[in-house]
Amino acid sequence: MKPPICEVCSKRMGENDECKLLYFKKGPNDLKWDKKASKLGFTGHPPYAAWFCPKHLEKAQNLTHLTLPEAIRILKKDFG
Ligand SMILES: [Zn+2]
Numbered sequence: 001m002k003p004p005i006c007e008v009c010s011k012r013m014g015e016n017d018e019c020k021l022l023y024f025k026k027g028p029n030d031l032k033w034d035k036k037a038s039k040l041g042f043t044g045h046p047p048y049a050a051w052f053c054p055k056h057l058e059k060a061q062n063l064t065h066l067t068l069p070e071a072i073r074i075l076k077k078d079f080g
Pocket residue numbers: 006007008009010011052053054055056
């Protein structure tokens with residue numbers, strides 16, 4: 001797992017922060033990653049999962065029907 005760093009603002013979060021790991025829609029590369037991960041039996045940080053700080057969490061939660069790059073593009077534009 002990646003350390004909890006907000007995908008939008010790069011804020012590093014500690015144990016007491018209300019940060020959360022969200023899972024987004026999987027694109028073709030993400031499905032490939034899943035296949036490889038289950039075959040090799042490793043549990044890494046999936047490319048379709050990302051951490052968010054409390055400030056960006058609520059908005060990000062409404063975008064999990066998108067792939068991660070799409071969601072990040074919208075979030076960065078909104079919070080730009
Ligand atoms: Zn943030």
